[in-house]
Amino acid sequence: MFDLEEIGDFDFLAGCDEVGRGPLAGPVVGCCVLVDRDSLTVENVDFLLSHGITDSKKISATKRKKILKSLGIEKYELASKNSLTLNKNLKISFSVREISNESIDQLNILRASLKAMGDAFIDCFSGERTKLLIDGNKYIDLGLENVSEEFVIKGDSKSALIGLASIIAKEYRDNLMIEMGKKYPGYGLEKHAGYPTKFHKDAISKLGVTPIHRKSFKGVKEFCQQL
Secondary structure, X not given: OHXXXXXXXXXXXXXXXXXXXXXXXXXXXXXXXXXXXXXOOHHHHHHHHOOOOOOHHHXXXXXXXXXXXXXXXXXXXXXXXXXXXXXXXXXXXXXXXXXXXXXXXXXXXXXXXXXXXXXXXXXXXOOOOEEEEEEOOOOOOOOOOOEEEEEEOOHHHOOHHXXXXXXXXXXXXXXXXXXXXXXXXOOOHHHHOOOOOHHHHHHHHHHOOOOOEOOOOOOOHHHHOOO
């Protein structure tokens, strides 16, 4: 099992993922899920995987909600740091952080995505020896003492912790975009979460750019120049 192989002699293992790199509107969202050495057992990893945890993009919204409900996580505020026990001695901490569309325009989407994951990890980090698994092919480069970073390509399909972080981040962001759809009607944000669908791009051309659109992105910046 990937997570069990990665703990090594560290006291904690953390998994980070992000969602929302591709949309034309809204923030990018990062999540970190962290467990201590005693919680990282075969039984507990099997417990997580038995709920169908994997890459959030591979499962439906209904399935994601079912997973979080079955774990009891839906009872907690996803926008803040939480610590809870899921199964006997399986204690996890998780945090969700978002980087705004304005910051994405300033930083670029890659740096903003890494910052979202890094900020979420820092929320959970206790200062003790921690192995940090990062979905993708880039290090966050936090430069923190006692933290060893490792990027994992397709990590949300390989690590239960990264997979769970992916699901939590996706649910948080989708819920946020539903609310944004109410605030900025006509763009279909509640349906496509800000991604560049034909409907969304047509709406931008007809209705213009909102305050939550990423003005540095193709499909948006062309219309900003007309303002």
